[in-house]
Amino acid sequence: xxxxxxxxxxxxxxxxxxxxxxxxxxxxxxxxxxxxxxxxxxxxxxxxxxxxxxxxxxxxxxxxxxxxxxxxxxxxxxxxxxxxxxxxxxxxxxxxxxxxxxxxxxxxxxxxxxxxxxxxxxxxxxxxxxxxxxxxxxxxxxxxxxxxxxxxxxxxxxxxxxxxxxxxxxxxxxxxxxxxxxxxxxxxxxxxxxxxxxxxxxxxxxxxxxxxxxxxxxxxxxxxxxxxxxxxxxxxxxxxxxxxxxxxxxxxxxxxxxxxxxxxxxxxxxxxxxxxxxxxxxxxxxxxxxxxxxxxxxxxxxxxxxxxxxxxxxxxxxxxxxxxxxxxxxxxxxxxxxxxxxxxxxxxxxxxxxxxxxxxxxxxxxxxxxxxxxxxxxxxxxxxxxxxxxxxxxxxxxxxxxxxxxxxxxxxxxxxxxxxxxxxxxxxxxxxxxxxxxxxxxxxxxxxxxxxxxxxxxxxxxxxxxxxxxxxxxxxxxxxxxxxxxxxxxxxxxxxxxxxxxxxxxxxxxxxxxxxxxxxxxxxxxxxxxxxxxxxxxxxxxxxxxxxxxxxxxxxxxxxxxxxxxxxxxxxxxxxxxxxxxxxxxxxxxxxxxxxxxxxxxxxxxxxxxxxxxxxxxxxxxxxxxxxxxxxxxxxxxxxxxxxxxxxxxxxxxxxxxxxxxxxxxxxxxx
Numbered sequence: 001x002x003x004x005x006x007x008x009x010x011x012x013x014x015x016x017x018x019x020x021x022x023x024x025x026x027x028x029x030x031x032x033x034x035x036x037x038x039x040x041x042x043x044x045x046x047x048x049x050x051x052x053x054x055x056x057x058x059x060x061x062x063x064x065x066x067x068x069x070x071x072x073x074x075x076x077x078x079x080x081x082x083x084x085x086x087x088x089x090x091x092x093x094x095x096x097x098x099x100x101x102x103x104x105x106x107x108x109x110x111x112x113x114x115x116x117x118x119x120x121x122x123x124x125x126x127x128x129x130x131x132x133x134x135x136x137x138x139x140x141x142x143x144x145x146x147x148x149x150x151x152x153x154x155x156x157x158x159x160x161x162x163x164x165x166x167x168x169x170x171x172x173x174x175x176x177x178x179x180x181x182x183x184x185x186x187x188x189x190x191x192x193x194x195x196x197x198x199x200x201x202x203x204x205x206x207x208x209x210x211x212x213x214x215x216x217x218x219x220x221x222x223x224x225x226x227x228x229x230x231x232x233x234x235x236x237x238x239x240x241x242x243x244x245x246x247x248x249x250x251x252x253x254x255x256x257x258x259x260x261x262x263x264x265x266x267x268x269x270x271x272x273x274x275x276x277x278x279x280x281x282x283x284x285x286x287x288x289x290x291x292x293x294x295x296x297x298x299x300x301x302x303x304x305x306x307x308x309x310x311x312x313x314x315x316x317x318x319x320x321x322x323x324x325x326x327x328x329x330x331x332x333x334x335x336x337x338x339x340x341x342x343x344x345x346x347x348x349x350x351x352x353x354x355x356x357x358x359x360x361x362x363x364x365x366x367x368x369x370x371x372x373x374x375x376x377x378x379x380x381x382x383x384x385x386x387x388x389x390x391x392x393x394x395x396x397x398x399x400x401x402x403x404x405x406x407x408x409x410x411x412x413x414x415x416x417x418x419x420x421x422x423x424x425x426x427x428x429x430x431x432x433x434x435x436x437x438x439x440x441x442x443x444x445x446x447x448x449x450x451x452x453x454x455x456x457x458x459x460x461x462x463x464x465x466x467x468x469x470x471x472x473x474x475x476x477x478x479x480x481x482x483x484x485x486x487x488x489x490x491x492x493x494x495x496x497x498x499x500x501x502x503x504x505x506x507x508x509x510x511x512x513x514x515x516x517x518x519x520x521x522x523x524x525x526x527x528x529x530x531x532x533x534x535x536x537x538x539x540x541x542x543x544x545x546x547x548x549x550x551x552x553x554x555x556x557x558x559x560x561x562x563x564x565x566x567x568x569x570x571x572x573x574x575x576x577x578x579x580x581x582x583x584x585x586x587x588x589x590x591x592x593x594x595x596x597x598x599x600x601x602x603x604x605x606x607x608x609x610x611x612x613x614x615x616x617x618x619x620x621x622x623x624x625x626x627x628x629x630x631x632x633x634x635x636x637x638x639x640x641x642x643x644x645x646x647x648x649x650x651x652x653x654x655x656x657x658x659x660x661x662x663x664x665x666x667x668x669x670x671x
Contacts, residue, residue, distance in 0.1 A: 017069070017070045017072065017073050018070070018072040018073055018075075018076055018452065018453060018456055019076055019456045019459070019460065020073055020076075022063070022066060023059075023063070023073045023076045023077050023080075024076075024080065024460070024463060026059060026062060026063065026077050027055075027059075027076065027077040027078075027079075027080030027081050027460070027463075027464065027467075028080070028463075028467045030055050030058055030059065030077065030080075030081040031080060031081050031464060031467050031468060031471065032467075032471055033614065034055060034081055034614065035087070035088060035468055035471050035472060035475065036471075036475055037613060037614050038088035039088050039091060039472065039475045039476065039479065040479060041214060041613065041616075042088050042089070042091045042092070043091055043095065043479060043485075043500040043501075043502045044500055044501065052078050052079075052081075052082040052144075052147040052442070052443065052446070055077060055078040055081035055082060056074055056075075056077070056078040056147060056151050058170070059073075059074045059077035059078060059081075060074050060151075063077070071151050071152065071450050072450065072451070072452050072453075074151055075151055075446060075447055075450050075452050075457070076452075076456065076457065076460050078147065078151070078443070078446075079443045079446075079447070079457050079460050079461060079464070080460045080461070080463055080464040080467070081464065082439055082442075082443055082464070086435050086436055086438070086439040086440075087115045087119055087432065087435070087436070087465065087468040087469065087472055088468075088472065089388055089431055089432065089435035090114060090115055090118070090428050090431060090432050090435075090472065091476070091502065091504075091505065092388065092389065092392050092431055092504040092505060092508070093392050093396065093424055093427045093428040093431055093504070093505055093508050094106075094111065094114065094424070094425075094428045094476075094505065095476075095480075095485060095502045095505040095506075096420075096424040096505045096506070096508055096509035096512070097421055097424055097425065098480065098485060098488050099485060099487060099488045099502070099505065099506060099509045100417055100420055100421060100424075100509055100513065101417070101488070102417055102418070102420075102421040104490070105477055105480060105481075105490070106473050106476040106477050106480065107473075108473045108474075110338065110341065110342065111472065111473035111476065112469045112470060112472070112473050113334065113338045113469075114338065114425070114428050114429055114432060115432060115465070115468060115469040115472055116465065116466065116469035117331055117334050117335045117338060117429065118367075118428070118429040118430070118431075118432030118433045118436070119432055119433075119436045119465035119468070119469060120327070120331055120462065120465055121328060121331055121335075121364070121367060121433050121436075122367075122371055122432060122433040122434065122435065122436025122437040122440065122465075123436060123437075123440060123458065123461045123462055123465060124324050124327055124328040124331070125328075125367070125368050125371040125372070125375075125433065125437045126371070126375065126436070126437040126440035126441055126444070126458075126461075127318055127319055127321070127324045127458055128321060128324065129371070129372060129375050129437065129441060130318060130441065130444050130454060131318070134441055134444050134445050134448055144441075144442040144443065144444075144445030144446040144449070147442070147443075147446040148445075148446045148449035148450050151446070151450050152450065169604060169607040169608060169611065170607045170608075170610060170611045170614075171611065172611065173607065173608040173609075173610075173611025173612050173615065174611035174612070174614045174615030175611075175615060176213070176611075176612075176615065176658070177213040177214060177217075177611065177612040177613075177614075177615035177616040177619075178615035178616065178619045180211075180213060180616070180654060180655075180658065181212075181213075181214075181615065181616040181619040182619055182623075182636075183651075183654070184211065184651060185619065185623055186619065186623050186626075186636040186637070187636055187637060187638045187639075188637040188638065188639050188643070188647060189638060189639060189643075189647060189650065190211070190647055190650050190651035190654055191211060191644065191647040191648035191649075191650065191651030191652070192210060192211055192212070192651065193208060193209060193210040193211055193212075193563045193567075193651075194208060194209060194211075194648055194651075194652060195207065195208025195209075195562065195563060196208065197256045197257040197260055199256045200243070201247060202246060202247045202248075202249065203243035203244070203246055203247035204242060204243060204246040204256040204257070204259055204260035204263075205238065205239070205242070205243050205260075206238050206242065206257070206260050206562055207238075207562075208562050208563045208566060209563055209566040209567050209570065210563040210564060210566070210567040211567075211651045211652065211654070211655035212567055212616060213612040213615075213616060213655075213658055213662075214612050214613045214615075214616035215564060215567035215568050215570075215571065216567060216568075216570055216571035216574070216609070216612060216659065216662065217571060217608070217609030217610065217611075217612035217613045218568050218571060218609070218613065219567070219568040219569055219570060219571020219572035219573070219574075219575070220571040220572065220574065220575040220605055220606075220608075220609040220666070221571075221606065221609050221610075222568070222572060223572060223575065223576075224572045224573065224575065224576035225547065225549055225550070226550060226553050226572065227568060227569040227571070227572025227573065228549065228569075228572075229549050229550050229551070229553035229554045229557060230553055230554070230556065230557035230560075230565045230568060230569055230572075231557065231565070231566075231569050232554045232557060233272065233553070233554045233555065233556065233557020233558040233559075233560075233565065234557050234558075234562060234565050234566065234569075236271070236531070236554070236557075236558055237264060237268050237269075237271070237272070237557070237558040237559075237562075238260075238264070238562055241263075241264075241267075241268045241271060241558075242260050242263050242264050242268055245263045245267060245268065246259050246260055246263055249263070266521075267521055267524050268524070268558065268559075269507055269510070269558065269559035270510070270511070270520075270521055270524035270525050270528060271524050271525075271527050271528035271531065271555075271558055272507075272528060272554075272555040272556065272557070272558030272559035273393055273507060273511055273525060273528060273555065273559065274524070274525040274526065274527060274528020274529040274530075274531070274532055274555075275528045275529070275531055275532040275535060275551060275552070275554055275555035275558065276389055276393050276394075276528075276532070276552050276555035276556070277393055277394055277397060277525075277528070277529060277532065278528075278529050278532025278533055278535075278536060278551070279532055279535070279536060279539075279550075279551040279552040279555065281394065282532075282536045282551075317453060317454060317455045318454045318455055318458060319455050319458045319459070328364075332360055332364060335360050335363060335364070335429070336356050336357070336359075336360040338425075338429075339355075339356050339359045339360060339363075339422070339425070339426075340352075340356050342421070342422060342425055343355060343356065343418075343422065346415070346418045351406070351407060354406070355406060355407060358406060359422070359426055362399070362402075362426065363426055363429050363430055363433075366395065366398075366430060367429065367430045367433035367434065368433075370391045370395070370430055370433065370434040371433050371434045371436075371437035371438070372437070373391075373434075374388065374391065374434045374435070374437060374438035375437050375438055375441040388431060388434060388435055388438065389504055389552065389555075389556060391430065391431055391434050392427055392430075392431045392504065392508055393507070393508060393511065395426070395427040395430045395431070396423055396424065396427045396508045396511055396512050397511055397512075397515065399422075399423040399426050399427060399512075400419070400420065400423045400511070400512040400515040400516055401515055403419045403422060403423055403516075404419055404516060407419055416513075416516050416517060419516050420509070420512045420513050420516050423512045423516075424508065424509065424512060427508065436461075436465065440458075440461050443457060443461070444457060444458075479500065482623070483498055483499055483500045484499045484500070485499055485500055485501070485502050485505075485506075486499045486500070486501045486502070486506065487499075487506070501561065503559060503560055503561065504559075507559050528555070528558075531554075532551060532555070535551035535554050536551045538551070539551045570659070571609070574659065574662065574663050574666065575605060575666065577663070577667075578601065578605065578663060578666040578667040579601075579602075581667045582597055582601050582667060582669060585597075585669065597669045600669070601666055601667070601668070601669065604665060604666060605665075605666040608662060608665060608666065623635075623636065
């Protein structure tokens with residue numbers, strides 16, 4: 001055997017190393033880290049981040065410590081970690097059960113059951129959709145393609161050292177963000193943001209920004225198009241709606257900042273909900289034909305699956321569709337049990353089995369429709385642009401309207417709270433299904449591009465959902481006990497200012513309660529729907545010109561806190577400015593060199609941004625653990641409220657310096 005043949009055989013053997021014990025263990029460990037980060041960031045800001053790329057970088061660096069690895073093994077690790085991280089989207093709805101007082105915490109079995117059953121159904125739905133959307137539709141799947149490029153760049157078989165440099169970049173950014181987060185949220189030596197309220201007559205305007213590097217990273221990752229949409233939401237909310245409504249308000253004695261905050265929280269955020277509802281309906285309507293085509297392709301692929309499976313190439317082998325269908329049918333039983341357990345204390349009489357049956361069928365059927373819609377949009381625009389928030393709001397509104405028609409007042413004196421709670425629980429399950437299918441299809445696209453085996457990825461997706469389901473309930477309990485939620489502190493004496501806002505769960509709870517109690521300010525919602533129609537038309541017009549301006553994101557910009565949105569927008573603007581700077585340096589020169597430089601800069605920016613997210617979020621979880629152990633908020637604070645003014649100045653100085661360093665790094669052309 002000559003040396004060339006030997007090298008080819010060794011390369012083939014290494015590429016065949018795909019599903020390994022060490023990969024599964026490492027994937028589970030990374031799952032815990034990124035799930036903790038995502039849960040914390042989601043409850044604080046209402047936004048989560050994709051863990052595929054940072055998980056791939058960590059995998060490539062850590063597996064090297066144990067000897068040779070392969071691109072396929074690294075792909076398995078990032079697939080598992082990404083699947084589990086996506087379960088965090090359940091926090092968009094589930095904390096509402098605590099906000100309404102139906103739960104006093106997060107019961108382990110019910111919380112884990114929502115994530116496990118919803119997540120496994122999401123995996124089951126993504127398997128038949130893979131052949132139609134990933135293999136056959138010609139969709140770009142931009143985030144899946146980006147993850148594949150990161151895996152290729154760090155493939156050990158190519159003799160490339162980029163993965164080591166990438167790991168150092170990721171960990172360095174994480175350490176920097178962690179130190180700043182410790183100084184702000186932990187030691188309180190640095191301020192967390194800056195804001196001011198301006199007044200013109202009775203009209204109140206508000207300006208502000210946060211000092212969070214994690215949010216800057218979010219902005220860089222989502223891009224300038226989404227950030228401009230967020231800023232449009234800010235202008236609608238704080239530049240028009242809040243000033244107008246405060247000017248028309250009758251309470252002239254209220255402090256301007258408090259009046260503006262109350263108007264935004266109680267009325268203006270519902271305009272955002274209306275925009276998101278219209279955006280979600282429009283998205284689903286435009287995807288009816290692709291969804292039906294996906295179902296037809298899945299049914300065609302199902303014919304003769306078992307005998308033909310052995311004849312398919314490795315890269316086309318899914319878990320048999322008959323197994324998938326059987327598993328999905330079986331999962332309806334624990335799903336019905338979950339709804340039954342939740343409803344056991346209600347006074348439903350003969351309606352009890354009818355309610356359980358209707359809730360189960362609705363969740364399974366509507367969940368598949370939403371999973372297919374999100375999966376198609378993930379392929380078209382990326383996972384970050386999929387309307388998960390819109391799915392949650394749309395589902396919550398629909399269930400809150402339908403449940404009273406079925407249950408009426410039969411649930412006893414606590415009937416309204418039970419109906420709101422069940423609506424939130426059903427929405428939680430459907431959001432989990434759609435989120436998992438949305439992310440899984442991106443992972444399966446990554447696998448297709450790196451020559452992975454679909455059934456192995458699908459099996460690991462199941463494992464990722466299992467690990468994530470076990471972790472999320474303790475994480476939610478830890479954060480709830482340490483910080484509490486705005487309007488729902490678990491014990492007396494807690495610092496209200498440190499409570500987590502859980503903004504999307506709060507909004508969906510407000511919508512469900514308003515519908516069930518007949519007190520929803522429909523004028524605000526209808527105003528938002530009217531704006532949504534206009535914004536959807538603008539989005540469609542810009543999309544034909546290859547421009548990104550998601551209408552759903554405008555709604556998010558309206559209902560997220562001002563400081564959060566502005567900080568995210570700063571990250572997007574820095575990314576846009578750095579891209580223009582790099583392109584300008586190559587003006588009139590070789591186009592391929594300019595593209596290569598841009599890709600290198602973008603990759604570094606992605607790693608820095610991911611590091612910011614992980615570092616800051618992980619410190620937040622550690623601080624929650626410290627506060628839980630000591631039984632008090634701000635347990636590591638070195639200064640008191642009197643230091644706040646100086647802390648704000650110090651925080652601003654550190655934040656500006658960090659932005660300058662970040663911009664320099666994401667504008668410097670790699671050697």
